Amino acid sequence: MESIFALILLCVTGTHVSSSPGPLEDVVIDRYDIPRVCPREVQTGDFVRYHYNGTFTDGKKFDSSHERGAPFSGQVGLGRLITGLDRGVQGMCVNERRKVTVPPHLAYGSIGSYIPVAHNEFPTYKVQTRTLSKPESCKRLVEATDFIRYHYNGTLLNGVSFDSSHSRNGTYDTYVGMGYLIKGMDEGLIGMCVGETRTIIIPPFLAYEEKGYGTVIPSQATLVFEVFMIDLFNPKDDIAVVVKEVPKTCTRKTVVGDYIRYHYNGTFQDGSGFDTSYQRNSTYNTYIGMGYVIQGMDKALQGLCIGEKRRVILPPHMAYGEKGTGDLIPGSAVLVFDIHVIDFHNPKDLVEIKVTSKPEKCNLTSEVDDLIQYRYNCSLMDGTLLYSSDHYENAPITTLGANKVIEGLDEGLRGMCVGEKRVVIVPPHLGHGENGAKGVPSSAVLHFELELLDLQKGVPDGYMFVWLGDSPDPLFPAMDLNKDLSVPLEEFTAFINIQVAEGTGRLRPGMDADGIIKDMFNNQDRNSDGKIVAEELKLKVEEDSDKARHEEL
Known part of the structure; x- marks a missing residue:
């Protein structure tokens, strides 16, 4: 029958192999304070509560229950403790004080315990973690209730592998701190960054205990995991926006219902890419806030200026969710988009005219049926020059209202004096439309710089x-x-x-x-x-x- 022992006191010493003339073969016990009355001694299966001070052989302390403010509680002889300590507490009396020296091979051996115990020294009794690599920038750490995706290799203390996510060619995806993992892994994952690699050592009582797991994890096995964090999010997350560049002048920002053309690079949180518009040499064109793109992108595209660059981070519940999409995006993936806005417009937009220079005397202005000669530069809104009258020997001549030029340009040339200069913005539905033209992308907003060189008043269509x-x-x-x-x-x-x-x-x-x-x-x-x-x-x-x-x- 299992029994419960009251408080006993221990002084635990770990040996370092190189510090002794010869390695210890077994636990060394010094019973330096034994009570006069000892009706019963600790046996295998007993539950005990004891205080301890843990030091190395040089006297350096590595752990203490006194500093923790509570005694250690556990069952003896069932692998809940390291082997040396299991042996060291057997035969103790309540209120006895003894010094137990444990050799490395009865502790964690050559692997050691990372915090705070060094190689071949006595370990502590909790989950141990060691960061192997970590990105320079770490703006967010794993917390309880976060959902994470990570790769791992799992081995026993002797290096024998029992599992690996890499062999399944897929990450392990789970919530943290909600009981979906063994207790030690739940604890060991807390505080990791995306892109971090760490080793997690989990003692048996925080892993699979005496039952083990199938044929791959034996009873009372200590587990070693090497973990690489792919990404993390919380179900309460909204999109995150980092503005990279904003033009000096921004007279208008995108709203729901606008049609936008933008370039993007799409990556996962670990930096690996999954898609880019630049590779296709074409912008991505869509309406905003009307459900044509994933929910997070619909939201992220609002409030942007022409020429603005920003990074947006979309949690999976605002992207492709648990299922992902095809072979391109795995389930529950956090997506990172670097966006550059080329232009946008609204289907209700009119031609925008800004006079930049005008003669003092302006008695005659252009109108429908007039014959005019004009100079122009036509660019995209990002400044890319499409065509210019300067590329030809003579400036163009046209009759206004005769459908000789695109509708928006025809409108922009009306009401001008000879010598006047204007900037005219033409939305695509008054320009080259969804199909574009030679050298003009589809749905492009056009930026014209105009100068009226000559004006001859005209006659109505059909008249001579x-x-x-x-x-x-x-x-x-x-x-x-x-x-x-x-x-x-x-x-x-x-x-x-x-x-x-x-x-x-x-x-x-x-x-x-x-x-x-x-x-x-x-x-x-x-x-x-x-x-x-x-x-x-x-x-x-x-x-x-x-x-x-x-x-x-």
Whole structure:
């Protein structure tokens, strides 16, 4: 029958192999204080409570129950203690004091115990840890209730391996301090950093005790684990954001509903990469806060500036969860993304115009139907130049409102004076859209630097000539310059040129004037006899009932 002994006192001494003339073969016991009455001595199976002071042979203390404030409690002879101490307490009386000297081979042998006991010296009775390597930066330590992923090699004290996560090609994933692990491992993992490697030695009573584990771990086995911490998180974690770089000017930040283009590098907490947009030479494009990306990224993409760089850390419950995704991301993995925002816009965005330089006198401004010549540089929002008018011999010429340029640029060129300079931001739905163009990425926001070089006022689409005021009334007598009741091409040409010169009429700019006038003449010479008579002359508004604000011949 098991018995319980009251308080007994020990002085435990560990020997160091090199400090003795010859190694001890067995425990040495010095019973220096024995009570007069000793009705019973400690036997195998007894539960005992005792105080102790543990020292090395040189007198250096390594442990003391007095300093802990409580006696040690345990069962004798069942492997709950190291072998030498198991032998040393047997035969003791209550209130006896003895000195027990334990040789290394009856303690932890050549492996030793890491804290605070040195190689080949007497061990303490708790979980021992030794850090083998540790990253320079360690901003977070493993705490109870954290979920961790780690690799390990498990061996017995004699070096025989009993298990390894590497052989299964997968990490061991578990909560810490919640009873999912043996007690010693729960304790030994506390305080580790991601990327740290440590050795954990677990005594039997904090491992598998006398039962062992199957055929791989014998009864009363001390276990040695070499652990490498892959990552950690807590179920209460939110995303973590570290801002790396912010542009000096940031007039707008991303919000839910915006469409963003960004580059990223994706890594695990140990620094190993799993994906990158740079390798594909293309940005990742998506709407924000609408469920098109994982929950954590949807949140991390809010509040960003164009050009900003930031690192975001996503716990698995805000990423790919316990299942992971394919062979790329394992279950319960913490993900780290380094993000660089190229541009963003909102589908409701309009063209943004900022005048950077304007002449003092500006009486004439560009509008729809005008013929203009302009200089431009077109870039992405990160400053990447796409194309420039400086790359060509002559600056481009276009008619506003004629669908000759992208809609946003056409709008940005309106209302300008000759000599005026502007910066115009064009969202993709008013630019090259989702498909992009040659040299222009899909869904790209465009940054234009514009300068208006020349402006010729135009005429409405479908017209070749317009009156700038009221036309002569009646018209034919004014056109019949020699009053012979007929107007040949030469006379018609002279009449139109007079109207243009006097500013009462305007020909379509950008086209050959003589060619336009000849077309106008042929349109009125309805019988093609080479002259126009009064009966043939009709205004365009009379022909098609067009309610244009100008009348045309």
